[in-house]
Amino acid sequence: MAAQAQQDSAVDSEHDPVRGDSAREDSVRDREIDVEQAHLDRVYRRLEEKIHEAEFLMHDAAQRGHVGTPGALAERDAQVFRAGIHLNRLNNEFEDFLFGRIDLLLGKDGKKGPDGAYTAVEPAEGALRPDGTADIAETLHIGRIGVLDEDYAPLVIDWRAPAAAPFYRSTPVDPGRVVRRRVIRSKGRRVLGVEDDLMRPEITARLDGEELAVVGDGALMAALGQARTHSMRDIVASIQAEQDRVIRAPAASVTYVEGGPGTGKTAVALHRAAYLLYQDRRRYAGGILIVSPTPLLVAYTEGVLPSLGEEGQVAIRAIGSLADDAAGAEATLYDTPATARVKGSSRMLRVLRKAARGALEPADSPTLLRVVAFGRRLELEAEELAGIRRTVLGGTAPVNLLRPRARRLLLDALWEKSGAAARHTDPELAAELRSSFDEDVSSEDSFTAFLDAWWPELTPAAVLAAMADERRLGRWARRVLNPGEVRKVARSLRREGYSVHDIALLDELQAIVGTPARPRKRREADPLDQLTGLEELMPQREETQWERAERLAQERTEYAHVIVDEAQDLTPMQWRMVGRRGRHATWTVVGDPAQSSWSDPDEAAAARDEALGTRPRRRFELTVNYRNPAEIAELAAKVLALAMPGSPSPSAVRSTGVRPRFAVVEDSLAGTVRAEAARLLGLVDGTVGVVVAMDRREEARRWLAGLGDRVVALGSLEAKGLEYDATVVVSPAEIADESPAGLRVLYVALTRATQQLTVVSGERDEPDASGVPDLLRD
Numbered sequence: 001m002a003a004q005a006q007q008d009s010a011v012d013s014e015h016d017p018v019r020g021d022s023a024r025e026d027s028v029r030d031r032e033i034d035v036e037q038a039h040l041d042r043v044y045r046r047l048e049e050k051i052h053e054a055e056f057l058m059h060d061a062a063q064r065g066h067v068g069t070p071g072a073l074a075e076r077d078a079q080v081f082r083a084g085i086h087l088n089r090l091n092n093e094f095e096d097f098l099f100g101r102i103d104l105l106l107g108k109d110g111k112k113g114p115d116g117a118y119t120a121v122e123p124a125e126g127a128l129r130p131d132g133t134a135d136i137a138e139t140l141h142i143g144r145i146g147v148l149d150e151d152y153a154p155l156v157i158d159w160r161a162p163a164a165a166p167f168y169r170s171t172p173v174d175p176g177r178v179v180r181r182r183v184i185r186s187k188g189r190r191v192l193g194v195e196d197d198l199m200r201p202e203i204t205a206r207l208d209g210e211e212l213a214v215v216g217d218g219a220l221m222a223a224l225g226q227a228r229t230h231s232m233r234d235i236v237a238s239i240q241a242e243q244d245r246v247i248r249a250p251a252a253s254v255t256y257v258e259g260g261p262g263t264g265k266t267a268v269a270l271h272r273a274a275y276l277l278y279q280d281r282r283r284y285a286g287g288i289l290i291v292s293p294t295p296l297l298v299a300y301t302e303g304v305l306p307s308l309g310e311e312g313q314v315a316i317r318a319i320g321s322l323a324d325d326a327a328g329a330e331a332t333l334y335d336t337p338a339t340a341r342v343k344g345s346s347r348m349l350r351v352l353r354k355a356a357r358g359a360l361e362p363a364d365s366p367t368l369l370r371v372v373a374f375g376r377r378l379e380l381e382a383e384e385l386a387g388i389r390r391t392v393l394g395g396t397a398p399v400n401l402l403r404p405r406a407r408r409l410l411l412d413a414l415w416e417k418s419g420a421a422a423r424h425t426d427p428e429l430a431a432e433l434r435s436s437f438d439e440d441v442s443s444e445d446s447f448t449a450f451l452d453a454w455w456p457e458l459t460p461a462a463v464l465a466a467m468a469d470e471r472r473l474g475r476w477a478r479r480v481l482n483p484g485e486v487r488k489v490a491r492s493l494r495r496e497g498y499s500v501h502d503i504a505l506l507d508e509l510q511a512i513v514g515t516p517a518r519p520r521k522r523r524e525a526d527p528l529d530q531l532t533g534l535e536e537l538m539p540q541r542e543e544t545q546w547e548r549a550e551r552l553a554q555e556r557t558e559y560a561h562v563i564v565d566e567a568q569d570l571t572p573m574q575w576r577m578v579g580r581r582g583r584h585a586t587w588t589v590v591g592d593p594a595q596s597s598w599s600d601p602d603e604a605a606a607a608r609d610e611a612l613g614t615r616p617r618r619r620f621e622l623t624v625n626y627r628n629p630a631e632i633a634e635l636a637a638k639v640l641a642l643a644m645p646g647s648p649s650p651s652a653v654r655s656t657g658v659r660p661r662f663a664v665v666e667d668s669l670a671g672t673v674r675a676e677a678a679r680l681l682g683l684v685d686g687t688v689g690v691v692v693a694m695d696r697r698e699e700a701r702r703w704l705a706g707l708g709d710r711v712v713a714l715g716s717l718e719a720k721g722l723e724y725d726a727t728v729v730v731s732p733a734e735i736a737d738e739s740p741a742g743l744r745v746l747y748v749a750l751t752r753a754t755q756q757l758t759v760v761s762g763e764r765d766e767p768d769a770s771g772v773p774d775l776l777r778d
């Protein structure tokens with residue numbers, strides 16, 4: 001109301017009784033758009049100058065390449081590297097590069113920060129006159145990266161800079177210096193619209209002698225109503241105060257964030273990565289890892305960081321492909337909930353340790369070592385060999401690293417057998433003889449072949465493959481897993497390919513078996529160099545700084561900051577895997593216990609605590625649901641009350657007036673679901689998601705064939721973190737009965753839609769006369 005009053009007074013002089021209020025509003029809007037367009041034009045002119053500067057720097061550096069002294073070359077590489085990054089950032093075609101503006105009162109003191117903006121948060125004493133008027137003393141534009149004009153005055157403030165914080169933090173209750181906050185909507189180089197919020201509606205503020213105009217109904221609602229695509233958008237223009245507090249929280253050991261569905265946890269996590277890099281690029285040169293539950297969610301979120309001007313330093317990885325740096329494996333399969341529960345449990349740790357040692361002794365392991373040394377035939381028999389193995393395995397080192405010790409003890413035993421030690425009392429002579437004995441034996445093919453078979457170099461994949469043998473696994477899992485559990489795990493390991501849970505086992509095994517030291521690979525010699533002897537004369541080409549940065553990013557197994565999304569789903573074994581990648585890192589952990597698909601949340605929480613150790617935690621809560629309209633959130637809350645009685649559900653920020661629809665299967669499930677999906681495709685502009693029990697994934701894809709790529713079918717566990725304009729949830733009872741965590745998985749499924757939800761019920765759902773399934777009735 002106050003905003004409207006302001007607007008009226010601002011445009012009074014243009015009052016036109018024929019065209020009415022809306023015409024007046026349009027003309028104020030057009031004028032304000034022109035103002036912002038003029039600013040954006042100035043920004044782009046300045047950006048073009050900066051791009052020319054960066055290109056010149058690159059060119060200059062390339063010229064310096066001809067000078068050739070080592071110092072000049074190193075400097076050239078550094079310069080090319082910096083200029084390249086800068087150019088890349090400037091050249092990035094940002095959609096709405098400039099998205100915000102704040103108009104501020106005079107601050108308490110006249111101090112300016114490094115970005116050229118005044119640092120004071122509160123207004124100066126005399127900034128507000130007793131008659132309720134005030135002057136705007138500073139206007140700041142906020143954008144995806146910062147731009148200074150030729151006099152180092154800020155044309156655009158980077159959204160992550162301290163000066164931009166009031167854009168997100170200021171509220172009418174606690175406005176600070178902000179009088180008006182404006183969100184600017186643009187495409188390419190054209191400003192399309194502005195949306196204003198007044199933080200101090202009670203005052204009359206003037207900018208350059210003119211009263212401040214106010215346009216629109218605020219930016220948040222405009223953003224939430226937009227159609228969804230298959231890629232997540234950034235929320236940089238409409239981050240809310242409670243989210244901003246998480247994004248900008250200092251990188252304490254562990255920043256722990258809980259919030260219900262749609263409260264922006266994933267969005268906040270991604271924006272936080274960009275913020276941390278901006279704050280301390282040097283510290284986070286060690287890389288930021290974002291762990292996501294599924295490849296679908298990785299694909300959905302991948303574009304957000306580049307849109308914020310960040311690439312390269314951040315790796316977003318699905319939990320099922322986290323280990324491919326170490327074990328070279330990626331998950332393609334899902335385990336049944338019961339098998340997943342066993343594989344994810346920390347009990348597996350003991351089983352894996354036993355298996356790694358047991359896998360050293362396959363059924364065809366040799367039981368006799370026979371060599372010829374010093375003209376004599378020497379043998380070690382099964383019992384002697386077993387004794388040596390026991391001694392070596394007494395050590396705690398990874399089994400692959402114990403191989404040299406095993407080799408040494410074999411040689412010792414053979415030397416003993418040879419009787420040569422007793423024949424030479426002179427220690428020097430004896431030592432010489434011993435070393436030639438060792439050389440003799442080691443160079444014998446029969447010895448190396450024996451060692452390879454008797455103490456094979458283990459790979460994680462080989463150990464896991466050995467665990468597919470139910471009898472052997474039963475031996476290694478004695479008193480840890482029951483026979484039913486052993487059968488399930490062994491059977492699942494006999495399939496072609498790995499499951500998500502196998503990846504954590506492989507990663508653990510990598511730590512257990514260890515990586516044997518390998519000789520460094522030499523650069524491949526050019527045969528021509530060898531012919532001419534040139535190779536000796538030419539120094540090997542050094543890596544450039546750029547190449548080095550790329551190589552390190554690829555080889556990285558530990559990170560400076562680890563962000564875990566959907567943390568409630570990590571099993572104890574997965575927490576161990578993630579923990580190994582952030583041993584010296586700071587952490588941001590976001591999750592919602594009510595959405596956990598892990599059947600024993602207490603066990604998962606204990607594992608999380610173990611991974612995070614005693615690091616102090618700073619806890620935040622997000623309370624507002626930005627995704628679901630109130631009508632859908634209300635229905636989902638019924639399932640939450642069954643799944644986690646007493647848990648509060650986040651409050652929905654908007655309502656659409658469209659209630660969820662309940663459909664009952666008539667002729668066939670396929671026909672009903674297809675018809676409902678087609679109906680929703682006609683009602684929304686964006687995407688439609690059809691969520692089914694995991695077992696039905698394949699058939700559901702067939703049901704939807706030919707409906708186009710706006711609609712997708714997904715299993716309940718794959719729906720995690722994703723969202724669609726409309727969803728069809730197929731048979732709540734089937735989803736809920738799928739696993740011990742089924743009700744929580746159903747809660748996830750019901751909270752994916754931004755506009756419309758249809759629930760399809762079969763017989764098993766026991767729908768009432770209106771089609772409402774048993775699980776969703778009051």
Ligand SMILES: Nc1ncnc2c1ncn2[C@@H]1O[C@H](COP(=O)(O)OP(=O)(O)OP(=O)(O)O)[C@@H](O)[C@H]1O
Pocket residue numbers: 220223224233234235238239240243259260261262263264265266267268592595626627720721722723751
């Ligand atoms: N401040 C905001 N401005 C505009 N949109 C927002 C804002 N915060 C969140 N959203 C939107 O709300 C939706 C939900 O956000 P997000 O996926 O990050 O939530 P979440 O807490 O991770 O949800 P879930 O736990 O269900 O996976 C997204 O479309 C996101 O863009």
